[in-house]
Amino acid sequence: MSARRAILYAFCAAVAVFILAPIVVVIGTSFSASPIYEFPPEKLSLRWYDNLKEVPGLWSAFVLSVEVAVLSTIAAVVLGTTAAFALVRGNVPLREPLTLFLISPLMLPGIIIGIALLMAYRSIGFDSAFWGLVCGHIVITTPYAVRTVLASLQLFQFSQLEAAATLGARPGVAFMKVLVPQIMPGIVAGALFAFVTSFDNYAVTMFLVDARSLTLPIRIINYTETSPDPTVSAIATLLFLISVAALYVGDRMVGLKKLSGVD
Numbered sequence: 709m710s711a712r713r714a715i716l717y718a719f720c721a722a723v724a725v726f727i728l729a730p731i732v733v734v735i736g737t738s739f740s741a742s743p744i745y746e747f748p749p750e751k752l753s754l755r756w757y758d759n760l761k762e763v764p765g766l767w768s769a770f771v772l773s774v775e776v777a778v779l780s781t782i783a784a785v786v787l788g789t790t791a792a793f794a795l796v797r798g799n800v801p802l803r804e805p806l807t808l809f810l811i812s813p814l815m816l817p818g819i820i821i822g823i824a825l826l827m828a829y830r831s832i833g834f835d836s837a838f839w840g841l842v843c844g845h846i847v848i849t850t851p852y853a854v855r856t857v858l859a860s861l862q863l864f865q866f867s868q869l870e871a872a873a874t875l876g877a878r879p880g881v882a883f884m885k886v887l888v889p890q891i892m893p894g895i896v897a898g899a900l901f902a903f904v905t906s907f908d909n910y911a912v913t914m915f916l917v918d919a920r921s922l923t924l925p926i927r928i929i930n931y932t933e934t935s936p937d938p939t940v941s942a943i944a945t946l947l948f949l950i951s952v953a954a955l956y957v958g959d960r961m962v963g964l965k966k967l968s969g970v971d
Contacts (some may be wrong), residue, residue: 724926731948738941745938756942762937769927776838776923777906785895787846788853796861807858811851818911818938821848826915837921844916845906852905860894863867900954908947 716878717957733747738756760766796809813821825844827913834840872882888895917926924943932940 710748719779734941734944735948737938738945739759740938745941748821756938759937759939760942761932763927763943765922765927766943768926769922769924771922772838772921773907776841777903779842779853780849780906781899781902783842784849784853787901788850788898789857789891789895791850792854792861795858807854810854813848814851814855818848818909819915822912822915824913825912829916837916837918840916841913841923845909845928848912849902849906852901854896856898856901857891858894859893864890870947884940889914904951 736747736749737745739752739754740746741751741753742756759892791810795803795810824846825840825847827834831842868886868890871881872886876884908925909923910929913923914926917923922930928940928943
């Protein structure tokens with residue numbers, strides 16, 4: 709092995725350790741018997757997982773986060789796919805500025821988006837916390853669908869749609885049976901990014917919730933302010949498992965190589 713390759717491998721290993729080390733620490737502290745954060749744990753215990761049922765409003769916050777994430781993801785995928793298709797195939801003026809506008813929420817701090825949405829809701833008298841959250845999360849999740857579907861559409865040969873039309877397929881049938889299956893990796897990737905972003909969002913959400921509708925991230929922050937114990941590590945570990953499960957579903961549906969764009 710050459711020295712250059714050895715240095716490259718060492719650098720990649722260091723990056724992997726840097727990324728994975730916090731996850732290992734969080735998982736380790738969640739199994740600690742100590743009432744404080746202790747790593748490595750001297751004694752293993754499930755007490756903090758058992759303590760989850762003592763966290764007030766945890767389950768309702770989890771359910772609310774899932775509901776908002778599912779609704780916003782569905783809307784983001786529909787809007788993002790439609791917008792991406794229009795940008796690629798439609799006669800859209802100012803295509804590049806419009807594309808930049810659609811993905812601009814990715815470049816803005818969440819606190820700015822949250823304040824802007826809060827002011828907009830107040831100016832029109834919109835006071836539904838739940839639907840306000842859904843609409844706000846659609847704003848921050850749609851750009852992910854636009855970007856991933858745009859990337860897939862740029863690799864698609866649209867002559868296939870023309871070939872399907874010459875064989876008698878209607879535009880809608882050709883779209884669903886020819887185009888959609890081939891851009892499905894981009895759609896699934898956008899949906900996964902959108903769901904995780906919505907489910908885990910705090911910066912925008914904190915401006916849109918009320919006392920009766922707190923999402924899981926807000927509930928966790930509130931809990932750490934009053935009871936800073938490893939129960940939060942147990943919650944984080946379960947959320948990590950949910951993320952792994954989402955990747956597994958994506959792998960089973962379209963494959964991780966297609967999701968990442970690797971041939």
